[in-house]
Amino acid sequence: MPESKSAAHWEHFPHDADVGIRGFGPTSATAFEQAALALTAVMTAAAVRPETRVDVTCKAPDLEVLFVDWLNAVIYEMAVRRMLFGRFAVKIDGDALTASLWGEPVDRARHAPACEPKGATYTALRVEKLPDGTWSAGCIVDV
Amino acid sequence: MDPARFTRLDATSWQIDPTGAMRVPAIIYADEELLRGMDDKVYEQAANVATLPGIVKASYAMPDAHWGYGFPIGGVAAFDAEARGVVSAGGVGFDISCGVRTMLTGLTVKDVLPVQKAIADSLSRQIPAGVGSEGAITLDPPGMDAMLRGGAAWAITQGWGEEGDLERIEEKGTMSQARPDCVSDHAKQRQRREMGTLGSGNHYLEVQAVAEILDDEAAAAFGLTRDAVVVTIHCGSRGLGHQIGTDYLRDMAVAAKDAGIALPDRELACAPIKSEIGERYFGAMRAAVNCALANREILGHFARRVFGHYFPAAKLELLFDVSHNTCKVETHLVDGKKRELYVHRKGATRAFGPGHQQLPEALRTTGQPVLIGGSMGTGSYILAGLASSEEKSFASACHGAGLAMSRHAALKQWSGRKIVDDLAASGILIRSPSTRGVAEEAPGAYKDVGAVVLASEQAGLAKRVARMRPLICVKG
Numbered sequence: 001m002p003e004s005k006s007a008a009h010w011e012h013f014p015h016d017a018d019v020g021i022r023g024f025g026p027t028s029a030t031a032f033e034q035a036a037l038a039l040t041a042v043m044t045a046a047a048v049r050p051e052t053r054v055d056v057t058c059k060a061p062d063l064e065v066l067f068v069d070w071l072n073a074v075i076y077e078m079a080v081r082r083m084l085f086g087r088f089a090v091k092i093d094g095d096a097l098t099a100s101l102w103g104e105p106v107d108r109a110r111h112a113p114a115c116e117p118k119g120a121t122y123t124a125l126r127v128e129k130l131p132d133g134t135w136s137a138g139c140i141v142d143v
Numbered sequence: 144m145d146p147a148r149f150t151r152l153d154a155t156s157w158q159i160d161p162t163g164a165m166r167v168p169a170i171i172y173a174d175e176e177l178l179r180g181m182d183d184k185v186y187e188q189a190a191n192v193a194t195l196p197g198i199v200k201a202s203y204a205m206p207d208a209h210w211g212y213g214f215p216i217g218g219v220a221a222f223d224a225e226a227r228g229v230v231s232a233g234g235v236g237f238d239i240s241c242g243v244r245t246m247l248t249g250l251t252v253k254d255v256l257p258v259q260k261a262i263a264d265s266l267s268r269q270i271p272a273g274v275g276s277e278g279a280i281t282l283d284p285p286g287m288d289a290m291l292r293g294g295a296a297w298a299i300t301q302g303w304g305e306e307g308d309l310e311r312i313e314e315k316g317t318m319s320q321a322r323p324d325c326v327s328d329h330a331k332q333r334q335r336r337e338m339g340t341l342g343s344g345n346h347y348l349e350v351q352a353v354a355e356i357l358d359d360e361a362a363a364a365f366g367l368t369r370d371a372v373v374v375t376i377h378c379g380s381r382g383l384g385h386q387i388g389t390d391y392l393r394d395m396a397v398a399a400k401d402a403g404i405a406l407p408d409r410e411l412a413c414a415p416i417k418s419e420i421g422e423r424y425f426g427a428m429r430a431a432v433n434c435a436l437a438n439r440e441i442l443g444h445f446a447r448r449v450f451g452h453y454f455p456a457a458k459l460e461l462l463f464d465v466s467h468n469t470c471k472v473e474t475h476l477v478d479g480k481k482r483e484l485y486v487h488r489k490g491a492t493r494a495f496g497p498g499h500q501q502l503p504e505a506l507r508t509t510g511q512p513v514l515i516g517g518s519m520g521t522g523s524y525i526l527a528g529l530a531s532s533e534e535k536s537f538a539s540a541c542h543g544a545g546l547a548m549s550r551h552a553a554l555k556q557w558s559g560r561k562i563v564d565d566l567a568a569s570g571i572l573i574r575s576p577s578t579r580g581v582a583e584e585a586p587g588a589y590k591d592v593g594a595v596v597l598a599s600e601q602a603g604l605a606k607r608v609a610r611m612r613p614l615i616c617v618k619g
Binding site: 076082 | 184210216236274332342344386396397408548551552
């Protein structure tokens, strides 16, 4: 984990059956990007090549629902395209999110993907600005 | 969890007395050691479920309960539509109708051992498993809707299964009143190429040997003898169910407030059964049940094909196929009166006792087979439903061992490669595309399934019939 608390980074946190993911960054958008990296890391520890770009948009009544929608949009694109994504660029404007995802098709030999995420949940869902100014965004993902 | 927080009703029944917004008590079935090992979140979640409108009798948790989302995994709760009861997408889970089927091969360990490795390799080639795997079946839109309406019966009409299986599948293989029109295009898109795939995580296809008979009479009725070989499949409704869960969890989270339901937490998202969204969810969930039933029927067909190659006379007769993530309309006796209830079982297996009208004739005196998965190292159990489970838990029992630690912790503790080698040395062949997945599913990461099924028996939920040990495990 980077030394500076405000620098962008992600973490997994424990849950009995599933897995918690959390992203941190100087803005909510960066925290969302980092959480998506944490999601990819649930599946593979290998590098993911940014060969193809996919764009997604989401709209939600509040930032926490928007976060769940964002993760579920990434999960959907991974599932139907059979791809993994290793780079994310998120823009949040009010209740709307636009994002680009860069990745490549799953390579079962190289990525050795473990479990597939089924969906992001509202459990342990929190998007917040911490006292030191860092944004944090996390929830439990069902795997 | 501290046992002092409960009123102990008997050796295996622990009650959370109603406080605050709880409408009914919450009851956890477990022995003291299992209860102590449960996360405090199970207490919190079981109590939260007890606050939901229309809940009947109690919010229950099975001996393998653990922290879920909204409802605990291992949670059972029944709601009355006439009392403004609710249906909850989180109370069913993302993997709608995830379940287990066991097929009897008619072979013994002695028959299978000489070709064990060849069968393991064939199964791993024939059964698409793991992230990025693709089935050989692609559904066009009319095919998708037909599958969502027909379930296992649809699979059989397509040539992937046998007519005789139907009476040994819940709902006789087809969940009625499925509504493909309530399933989103996203969900259908996720399923287009996933029929006949196993998935990943804790899903598996195992070739197992009967290691111990615990009830002679029931075992004979189920066709189980010591050293007999069976094939057991654990999987669910794949991407379709996951997306329906995702879609409706969101809709319900946003809509609960509009319906005037005060939620202690957004994760308890639910909708009145008698509401537009409640009815739509029901229609979609039933379609996902059919997807899971069809999927297990197809996987069973693939297993038959592999066994048929090595043993042309082997039939692989279906013992039973039962789900553990559902919400079903059932009639139960409550205070001496029959009531129609919406029974949520999330990580809990339906366990009809002897005499139940919905059981096929051949199983009616014994009770329903309750199929319990353990871990790939320690084995599994077959139980039979008990009449007492009707009163105790709306005829429900446990569903598996349950993880004793997080996947994260398991990954730190074990090497997948070493687990595969160690198990091979003890006669269990693992076939998985992901060694990391194997580490996350390490036998040591699971609770003791033996303790879970014993507690289920002691609590009067289901009785133990046979213990199975794995010979081959194909995992995603």
